[in-house]
Amino acid sequence: xxxxxxxxxxxxxxxxxxxFAISLGAGRGRPAARxxxxxxLLNLGVCLASVTVQGDxxxxxxxxxxYSQLFKCFIALxxxxxxxxxxxxxxxxxxxxxxxxxxxxxxxxxxxxxVSSVELISLFVALELSSYALxxxxxxxxxxxxxxxxxxxxAKYVMFGIVSTGFLLFGMSYxxxxxxxxxxxxxxxxxxxxxxxPAALAGVILVVAALLFKLAAFPMHLWAPDVYQGASNETTxxxxxxxxxxxxxxxxxxxxxxGPSSAxxxxxxxxxxxxxxxxxxxxxxxxxDAKRMLGYSSIAHAGYVLIGLVTLKAAGFAxxxxxxxxxxxxxxxxxxxxxxxxxxxxxxxxxxxxxxxKRNPMAAFIMGASMFALAGIPPFVGFIGKFxxxxxxxxxxxxxxxxxAALNTAIGIYYYLTVVRVMYFADxxxxxxVRLDRGAAITGMALIAIVTLLGVVPGRLLQAAIDSVSxxxxx
Numbered sequence: 001x002x003x004x005x006x007x008x009x010x011x012x013x014x015x016x017x018x019x020f021a022i023s024l025g026a027g028r029g030r031p032a033a034r035x036x037x038x039x040x041l042l043n044l045g046v047c048l049a050s051v052t053v054q055g056d057x058x059x060x061x062x063x064x065x066x067y068s069q070l071f072k073c074f075i076a077l078x079x080x081x082x083x084x085x086x087x088x089x090x091x092x093x094x095x096x097x098x099x100x101x102x103x104x105x106x107x108x109x110x111x112x113x114x115v116s117s118v119e120l121i122s123l124f125v126a127l128e129l130s131s132y133a134l135x136x137x138x139x140x141x142x143x144x145x146x147x148x149x150x151x152x153x154x155a156k157y158v159m160f161g162i163v164s165t166g167f168l169l170f171g172m173s174y175x176x177x178x179x180x181x182x183x184x185x186x187x188x189x190x191x192x193x194x195x196x197x198p199a200a201l202a203g204v205i206l207v208v209a210a211l212l213f214k215l216a217a218f219p220m221h222l223w224a225p226d227v228y229q230g231a232s233n234e235t236t237x238x239x240x241x242x243x244x245x246x247x248x249x250x251x252x253x254x255x256x257x258x259g260p261s262s263a264x265x266x267x268x269x270x271x272x273x274x275x276x277x278x279x280x281x282x283x284x285x286x287x288x289d290a291k292r293m294l295g296y297s298s299i300a301h302a303g304y305v306l307i308g309l310v311t312l313k314a315a316g317f318a319x320x321x322x323x324x325x326x327x328x329x330x331x332x333x334x335x336x337x338x339x340x341x342x343x344x345x346x347x348x349x350x351x352x353x354x355x356x357x358k359r360n361p362m363a364a365f366i367m368g369a370s371m372f373a374l375a376g377i378p379p380f381v382g383f384i385g386k387f388x389x390x391x392x393x394x395x396x397x398x399x400x401x402x403x404x405a406a407l408n409t410a411i412g413i414y415y416y417l418t419v420v421r422v423m424y425f426a427d428x429x430x431x432x433x434v435r436l437d438r439g440a441a442i443t444g445m446a447l448i449a450i451v452t453l454l455g456v457v458p459g460r461l462l463q464a465a466i467d468s469v470s471x472x473x474x475x
Contacts, residue, residue, distance in 0.1 A: 004050035005064045006057060008072055011046050012109040015039030016102055023098030032098035033087045039105060040080040047076040060183065061119035067468035071115040071249045074325050078242035078332065079108040081447060085336040085440040086234030091142050091345025100140055104238065107133035111242060115249040120172050120182040123250065127168070127214075130246065131161050134239060141232040142345065153230025160213055160223040168210035174203030175257075188257040195262060204258045205268055211254070214247035216295075217302035218275030225283070228295035233342055236291050237335035240298050241328045248305060248324045252317045255309060256472060262312065269310045270401055276303030277408040284415050290338055290348045293415065294331065297374065300412060301327050307389040307405055311396040318465040319388040325461065326373075326381035329450045333370040336444050337363050340436050350419060355428025363436050364423045366444040373451045375416035376409050381454035388462070 019039070022032045051069045056062065083104065089097050110130025117123035139154035176182055178200055179190035194200050213220040228236045258265055280300030287293035305327070308320030338348045340363055341356070357364035373380035386409060394402045436444075454461060 004046070004053045005055045007046045007050055008043055008076065008112055009109065011039065011043045012105055012112060015043070016105040016109060019098060019102045019105060023102055027094070029089070029094050029097035032101045033083075033089070036083045036101035036105060037080075037087060040076070040083040040108075043108075044073075044076040044080045047073045058122065061122040062113075062116050063118045064116055065468065065471065066464065067472045068116040068249070070321070070325075070464060070468055071245050072112050074328050075108060075111050075115070075242055075245050077450075078238065078245070078328050079104070081332050081336070081443050082234060082238045082242075084443045086237060086339055087439065088437075089232070089234060089345075090339075090342060091232040092140055092234075093142050096140060100137065103133045103136050103140075107137070107238070108242065111246040114246040117250075118184045118253070120176065124168065124172070127250075128165070130243065131165075134243065135161065137235045137238070138227060138231045141230070141235070149226075149230040150232075151230075153227045156223045157227045160220065164210040164213035164220060167206045171203045171206030171208075171210065174199055174206065178203065184253055184257060191257050195258070201262065201264055204254060204262075204265060207254050208251065208265075208268070211247050211251045212272060212302075214243050215251070215302045215305065216244070216299055217306060218272050218279055218299070221276060221279065221299045221302070224299055225292050225295035228298075229289055229292045229347060232345060233291070233335065233339045233348075236295075237332060237339065240294060240335065241331050244298075244302070244305075245324055245328060248320060251309060252320070252469065253472070255312060255317070258312070266310050266312060269306050270398065273303045273306035273310060273401065274404060276300060276306065277405060278303075281408050281411040281415075285411070287415075288349050288351070290350050290353070290419075291335075293350065293419075294334060297412070297415075298331070300408065301331075301374070303408070304386060304389060304405065307393050307398075307401060310398060310401065311392050313392070313396065314469045315466065316389075316392040316396065317469045318462065319385075319392045321465040321469065322458065322462050323385035323389055325465075326385045326451070326454055329447050329454065330370055330373040330380070330382055333366045333444050333447045333451075334374070336440055336447070337367040337370075340440055341434050343432075350422055351426075352431070353419060353423050354426035354431060356423040356434065358428055359431065360434040360436050362441055362444070363434050366448055367423060368420050369448045369451065371416040371419050373455070375413045377413070379455045380451050381458065382451075384455050384458050388458075 019032050019035050022028045054065045092100050107130050110126050113126035117126050135158050139150050141150040179187045216224040277300050280296045284293050284296035305320050305324055308316040341348050373382040376382040376386045390402050
């Protein structure tokens with residue numbers, strides 16, 4: 001077994017240990033930020049180097065293959081981007097900044113382990129590791145006079161997390177009781193023989209409901225706008241993008257176990273997709289806070305991802321994988337600009353972006369490209385991603401779902417282009433210029449380049465997703 005099989009996890013474990021050691025001293029915010037950046041970039045390099053590595057670890061409970069490695073690459077990309085453009089942590093108190101980076105790395109470690117877990121107990125441990133780290137990041141925001149919304153946000157996040165954990169354990173107990181195993185490769189064929197039993201469907205639906213919490217999809221979505229608004233800008237950037245990767249990875253593993261023959265499960269996923277799209281897009285239309293608008297937007301995008309999962313086929317799963325990869329690259333530039341526009345870590349309203357093209361042309365370009373991509377306008381990845389999802393749904397006979405998804409895309413274009421209009425056509429007034437530091441500028445342009453390349457030449461990543469899902473089919 002090659003050392004590269006567990007190299008990403010080792011980098012994060014050792015890096016987390018180093019940042020923890022730095023946190024034991026006083027006034028170590030800057031060294032911790034530098035160490036976290038080195039760890040994040042090294043982790044990204046290791047993930048890219050090990051993308052073709054395969055093997056099983058820990059008594060076959062942990063699988064390293066093309067499927068897991070693709071997700072790890074984008075988890076590493078998300079972590080590196082957030083650490084670099086959010087290194088200043090304007091709204092995090094100096095004395096707890098090292099701990100902040102420690103929990104950020106720990107959360108990424110849990111998500112990295114989650115996508116390789118092919119056994120129920122190891123999956124649960126990885127899920128809780130990532131969840132508790134994120135729970136602790138939300139209330140770390142500095143308190144402002146008369147305003148403690150980060151505490152309310154943290155409480156909502158934890159309470160919804162507790163409910164989802166209950167659903168997950170209850171569903172897992174059903175699956176274990178029916179199949180007598182905690183391994184996916186044993187659960188899948190056993191479940192296929194008992195799929196006609198209500199307990200089998202109930203078990204899978206309970207697990208899916210729990211994972212919809214991580215994806216911020218209907219009906220487990222209500223926490224997202226409040227947490228996005230209440231957490232610091234950097235925390236929101238991470239929570240908005242990176243955990244969704246792991247949620248999709250695990251959802252696909254469970255849906256593969258369910259098999260393609262369940263019309264009831266498809267209806268449940270379709271209801272989640274439609275609920276997410278309509279609720280997210282319609283609520284986003286009236287938002288004034290930029291992060292809250294992106295929170296509702298992320299709910300809508302979770303609905304788009306579910307379109308691919310509704311088909312319960314490998315091609316649909318691959319399309320969902322491609323779209324969530326693109327979503328991470330599309331959404332992070334928007335949060336990057338929000339972090340830079342915010343002077344002291346405060347929330348940014350859409351009006352605060354007025355005349356941004358005069359105050360910082362590069363920041364306006366990065367934000368504008370992100371909005372166009374999220375709206376699904378070519379040549380960015382949002383367009384080809386939605387096209388692939390709708391094509392697979394149409395091929396599967398879900399005509400009504402395709403029509404309603406197209407309608408929701410049109411709704412989304414309105415509020416995304418509203419941001420562009422404010423940046424390029426509104427008067428900046430007495431708002432000061434925006435300074436975009438070198439690390440943020442390089443990161444933002446790199447993300448926009450990825451968004452554009454994936455939109456123009458999607459074939460290589462899409463084929464890799466198709467191949468990895470096909471090899472993940474367990475029976």
